[in-house]
Amino acid sequence: MPIKVLFSYVALVALVATVGWFLYSENVVYNKLEDKIAFEKTKILRVSKLFSNVYKTESLARKTIQTNSEDDFKSYITETDSLRARIDTLKQIVTTQYQKTLLDSVTYLLSEKTKNIRQLKTIKNKADDEVSVNSAIDEITKMEFKLRKLELQDFNKNPNQLGSYQRNVLQKYVDYLNQNIPDDSTNTLSKKASDSILANSKKLLSSVKLRAEKKKESLNFEENKLLKNEIAISDQLRKVLRIIEREIIINSIKNNSLKEKSLKKVNEIVTASAIIGLLLTVFFSILIVSDYSKSQLYKRQLEIANFKTRNLLKSREQLISTVSHDLKTPLSTIVGYSELLGNSDVNTKQSYFIKNIKNSSEYITQLVQDLLDFSKIEAGKITIEKVPFLLPEVIEDVARNIQTVYKQKDIDLIINIDEKLNTRIVGDPFRLKQILTNIIGNAYKFTENGHIKIGAHTTNDDTFFVVSIEDTGIGIEKGNQKLVFEEFAQANENIEKKYGGTGLGLSICQKIISILGGNLNLESTFGKGSTFEIQLPLLFDNSQSAIEEVKKPILKNTKKQIFIVVDDDINLLNLTSGVLKQENHQVLAFTSAVKALEVIQHTNFDFVITDIQMPEMDGFMFLEKLKNTPNNIYKKQPVIALTGRTDLDFSVYTEAGFTTVVKKPYSPKILLETIQHILGNDELPNIEIKENEENYSSELYSLETLNGFLGNDVNALNEVLKSFIESSIENLDFLETAILEENTEEIKSIAHRIAPMFKQIQAHEIAAILKKIEKHEFETAEMKSIFKDLKTRTDVLFSALNQELI
Known part of the structure; x- marks a missing residue:
């Protein structure tokens, strides 16, 4: 199930990563399209401004043509230069060569347009020359009026061809002029001479006028041609700009279409990923629920198997206890009578028989004791005391007693104990003797000659003391060193045949040392010897x-x-x-x-x-x-x-x-x-x-502080424990009711009330749960499962405390 849960998370993470990558890619495309659209909008805006400029230049062009003013022409030139600069700016941001070519054509058309305006201006100037000739003729005519009387012929060659109305009007005009011609002595020229001069002048000017009129007709033709060209250029200019504008708009529409496609694709990716994620979730949920159902089934089967195993262990324990008890009585009798026989008058053969009986009895007695200890450890019923004792005395007593048993062997016993350990320490001297007896006994058993060194010292921080037992015995092969700590196991078959033993001793030692909170280590060289190192917590009796x-x-x-x-x-x-x-x-x-x-x-x-x-x-x-x-x-x-x-x-x-x-x-x-x-x-x-949780003991509880309160009074301790168990059970019932009623204040109050006593006996795990309940660190929905765990732990604790009472 954990693997499937892991795969489900991996699959969902992979899906999220893939979708994220696709969305990121689409986001990049979308942002580029946004930039392009914004760019095209900029171009459209600039083209629109170009249109505005074109219309303005056309307006100035018309004004210049009409007025033929040099100032208007300069304004036109300035606006044209501005328009050309805008075209150059637009040319830098257009993307296609075609658009650049069109803009180049716009620049060319502007140049042509300016050239046309210049030509039209020249034509206008020439037309002004004709006006000057007409003015001269008018001036001579005025002089003629001053020199002589005027006639109709002076104004029209064939006045008789005129209509009556026109003729009358012209006659009245001539009469009016004649009335105003001065007739004084200054007119010294004869009428004939003056008429001749004026006639020749008028004739000359009239011929000039005739040529000017012919030229004017030619200029008018050119002007009309240039005006048409101007109109064509303006139309072409607007047409080119519209083409550019239309192309830019088409590109914008195309980019908008691509943008919509990108959004649609993102929507499709999100939808598809949601569907795939849902399917994956459903698929793995079905698998996990299926596995959970199986695990629950296995759990129930395991609970049944554990129940059967506990019953079997209990039956085995009872069997071992019964058999051991039944064996101890006849063994005591056998050992006793063997001693009596050994002290009586027996021959050599009988003495040999008695010795074998005694050795076999001692072997069976040790086996029975090992089986009892092993059974107690397995059942968790081994008791550990904490009393003051002197470590050097324990080591000396065990070592000297075993030395006496193996006095026939040529083995030197060397004991070296640190002076720091000459004061009383707190621990279980009985269990320590049991451990030392087994390990030192093995050292003597598997050593034929040489020495056995026993040393004791403290660690650098004085938190542990270390006892090392070094021998020069047969040693243990590296591959078999782990086997010596397993139940009913020997390093090799030859040891059991030659030295005997059940294979339980070191296993029991290791388990007891573990219960005491220490470690047992082995270093051995085959054929040279072994060193066992015992490390146990150090607590001075102060x-x-x-x-x-x-x-x-x-x-x-x-x-x-x-x-x-x-x-x-x-x-x-x-x-x-x-x-x-x-x-x-x-x-x-x-x-x-x-x-x-x-x-x-x-x-x-x-x-x-x-x-x-x-x-x-x-x-x-x-x-x-x-x-x-x-x-x-x-x-x-x-x-x-x-x-x-x-x-x-x-x-x-x-x-x-x-x-x-x-x-x-x-x-x-x-x-x-x-x-x-x-x-x-x-x-x-x-x-x-x-409180320092790192230093909490791994023990279920400790009565050391409680004993300090009670002055090590066993009866008082029993009374306190009974009262504590009874009141705690009652308070736990109240707590369960408060949890069912979701009464937060009552829950916190009860947890606060009962937590200190659990701390006092150093039941740290239970105290920690109560502290969290008191601070309301759990949700209301969690409280029932938390209380169930708390109830299980307190039941185990109360069961152990009841054993103390027994």
Whole structure:
């Protein structure tokens, strides 16, 4: 199932990666199309501006043609240059050669247009010359009017051909002019002479005028031709610009179409990936659910098999216990009578028989003992003690006793023990003797001559002590070194034939050392010898002596004190009260702060010890109300706060009025030292035990601190354990009800109330779960499964504690 789950995740990740790659590729294409569309829009905008410029140049061109003004022509030239610059700019951003060619043609047409305008301007200037000739004729005519009288013939060669109306009008005009011709002495020329001069001048000018008129007709023809060319050029210019604009628009439409296709493709990819993802999810879900169903079936089968195995192990244990017990009695009889026979008068042959009987009996006795120990270890019923003892004495006793058994062998025994280990340490001397007896016994058994060295020293950090047993025996082949620690196994067949043995000894030693929290290592060279190294935790015996030292100054420096102790956990309340009562103090104990305030209204007390987190009224409120009691019973007596909280600084407690703080779980030594500091008016440290999960023991629980509270009183310990188990079972029932009712505040309250005692006996895993429940670190939906796990763990713990009681 894990492999399938892994493959499902890999498949989905692969799908996501593939889809992501496709979407990224399409996004790149889409962005490029967006850029192209924006680019084409820019070109369209510029072409539109070109159209505007073209219309403006055409307007200026028409104005120039009409006015023939040099200023208008210059404005036209300036606008044309601007238009040409815009065309050059547009040419830099167009993408096809065809568009560039069209823009080049626009530039060419603009040049042609400018050339045409210039030519038209020249034609206009020439037309102005004709106007000048006409002006000259008019001036001579005016002179003629001044020199003589005018006639109709002077204005029309054939006046008789004119209509009556035109003739009358012209006659009236001539008469009018004649009336205004001066007739003075300045007209010295004769009429004939002046008429001759004027006639010749007019004739000359008339011929010039005739030629000018002919030329004007030619110029008018050229002008019309150039105007037509101008119109054609303008049309062609607009046509070219429209072609460019249409091509740009077509490209924009094409890019928009590609953009829509890209969006459609993205939509298709997303849809397809969603469908594939759904199919993969359904497919792997079916596989996983199928495997889960199988695993549940296997789990049930395994539970049944485990149940049968436990029953078989139990039956085997009972069988071994029964057989061992039944064997021990006749074996004791055989050994006893063998000893009696050996001490009586027997011949050599009988002595040989008795020796064989004795050796066989001892072998069977050792086998029975090994089987019993092995069975206990397998069943988890082996008991480990923690008592003070001297390590050098244990090593010396075991080594000398075994040396006496093998005194016939020529083997030197060398013992070297570090001076640090000459003080008492805490541990299980019986199990240590069992381990040393087995390993040192093997060293003597498999060594014919040479030496056996036994050394003991501490590690650099003084957390472990190491005992090494080195021999010069037969050694063990490298490939067989692991076998010596397995049950009913020997390094090779020849050992069993030559030296005997069950193959259980080293296996039992390794298991016991593991239970004690240590390690067993082997280094061996075949034919040269072996070295076994035992490493066990080192704990010096200073706790009880420290408590006694604290007790002495308290007894010396203080009289009998009256203590008020408030704690909602009845078990911790009894423990704290018990420690104080051992010191001959009077104790008033309360599980409720409200009740305590009611009772002690008229009590003279010397000391207050209170829990912080309690229902109804917490420790802070209790102290505040104690300070404000109407009859002033609080006279600044010392107040110690007991708490498992780690979220508040020490200053918070002192500012509230507490003398100091003791963090749960705490030992009698910590509590007594704190009281001694206060009573001795010493400077108070922030006394607290910080939880360090890395140093938690792998043991299910430890009664060391509890025994410290109870002064190693077995009866008192049994009572406390019984009370603890009963109250915890009751509180767990309340907790289960609160979880079913989803009563968050009640859940947190119960968890807080029962957690400290589990910490006190160092049931760290259970205490950690309760702490998380108290902080509400689990969702409501998780609580049922969490409680189920908690219940399983507490059942195991209570079962083990009941064994302690037995």
